[in-house]
Amino acid sequence: MTALQQHLPPILSLGTDYEPLAERFRPIFARIQAGALEREQTRSLPFEQVKWLKEAGFGAIRVPVEYGGAGASLPQLLQLLIELAEADSNLPQALRGHFAFVEDRLNAHASSPQDIWFKRFVEGELVGNAWTEVGAVKIGDVVTRVSRQGDQWVVNGTKYYSTGSIFADWIDVYAQRDDNGADVIAAVRVHQPGVKQSDDWDGFGQRTTGSGTSLFENALVEAENLIDFSTRFKYQTAFYQLVLLAVLTGAGRAAVHDITEQVRKRTRVFSTGNASEVSQDVQVQQVVGRASAQVYAAQATALRAASASQRAYESRFSQNAETEHTANIAAELESAQAQVVISDLVLRATSELFNALGASATSTSKALDRHWRNARTAASHNPLIYKERIIGDWEINGTEPPYVWQIGGGAKQL
Known part of the structure; x- marks a missing residue:
């Protein structure tokens, strides 16, 4: 137990x-993995697989034990998400908005009871995400x-990238109040006539995350589910x-798992190779070994950032504003540093692993390319070139990193 934890x-x-x-969920992860290739090939959304996770209480693993959750730490949540992502990398991203909203309610519990939301999470209710505006919207504007x-109270607007919703x-809808202009989170119930969703994400990777357009037309929202955005947890x-x-x-x-299996089963060899079996070829072993080490480093880095x-x-519960402020800076910087190196490590691993096999590995029936495509898509979020600059500005000038950023039309476009 740390010194901080002793006073919480x-x-x-x-x-x-x-x-x-983890043992509670590993049998479910195995079932999810068994159908991942078919879902990729048919672009079938994992409704059934999400239901399995809901029913097993996966969405409540961060909820305190006293409220019926598992009381997991953030590194433990991340480790579970890594295991789930190994089974199907679409599913952790589909649940990203849910766990962020859970995290916000965990932080809000420092100032007001969150028993109702904790109960909903424990009962299996999931929260999606709808923040990104569409169309000619200037940065900073909320349509x-x-x-x-x-x-x-009603919500009107259109959102894209509404992953998992x-x-x-x-x-979890990012919106603005008409009466006072305040930015808010509107927690909107999905099952009502005013909410319409489309699976119209057309990216080449992460194709079954359920990311697309959400349309809100006089969608009802209860007053108690309008949350002042300024209270949002700072390390979001x-x-x-x-x-x-x-x-x-x-x-x-x-x-690493899939290509290792292909190497182990492969019977055809090249005359320029080093062994009568591919699995015994020292250069092939080197390729797989390097990729395994790259992924190991990625995992270790991710867990360090989660800490x-x-x-x-x-620190939100420490009653010490300086401690909390310092911790939030560290959380932002460490996640950015991890993003820079993990993106590089995994993209190289998922590409260079093909050096262990022949051209047959590019068969669409195997869809081994999906691992690189999924990694490339995930690595394209929150552009890391800007994160590198933010890290450098901190190191050189002590400039505090931004905690919220937006995307929108530039001056030339508008």
Whole structure:
């Protein structure tokens, strides 16, 4: 137990015994992995697989034990997401918005009881994500609006990249109030006439994350589910990035596993090779060994970064503003540093592994390229060239990293 933890209230998610926790879900991960190739080839969304996870309580692993959750720490959550991503890298990303909303409610518990939300999570309810505006929207503008309609609040707007919302019971919608112009999170119930969702994501990777368009037309939202955005947990950008690091690492682990299996089974050899069996070829062994080491380093780095965010979570309850501020800076910087190196490690591993096989490895029936495509897609979020600059600015000038960033039209476009 750290010095900080010794002074924290008892009802927090500080961690549990990892192996028993993971053993609860590994049989489900195995079932998910068994159908991953077919879902990729047919572009079938994993509704059934998400249901398995819901029913097993996967969405509540960060909820404190006292409220029926598993009380897992952030490194333990990330380790589980890596295992899930090895089975199917689409699923952790589909659940990214859910775990971010859970994290926000965990932090909000420092100032107000979150029993209702904790109960919903434990009962299996999932939360999706709808933040990104579409169309000619300037950076900083929020077109999606929350307004009064009689004695009710309603949400109107269109969002893209609403990853995982198509599987969810709620959607975490970033919007602006008409009455006072305040930015808010509107927690909107999915199952109502005012919410329409489309699976229209057309990326070459992460094709079954359920990421697409969400349309809100007078969608009802209860007043108690309008959350002031200024209260959002401060290490949120770091947290969102951590989930992508789990996606990347899991994709790398899956690539090592799948191509190792292909090497082990391969009977045809090249005359320029080094052995009568591919599995005994020292250069092929070297290729696989290097990739395995790259993925090992990626996982170790991701878990180290998750520890920084865990400290930021704990510092929220420390009653020490300086401690909390310092922890939030560290969480953001460490997730960015991890992003830079993990993206490189996994992209190289998922590409160079093909050196262990012949051209037959590019067969679409094997879809081994999906691991690189999935990694490339996940690595394209939150452009790492800007993260590198942010890290450098901190190192040189002590400039604090941004905790929230947006995308929108530039001056030339508009």
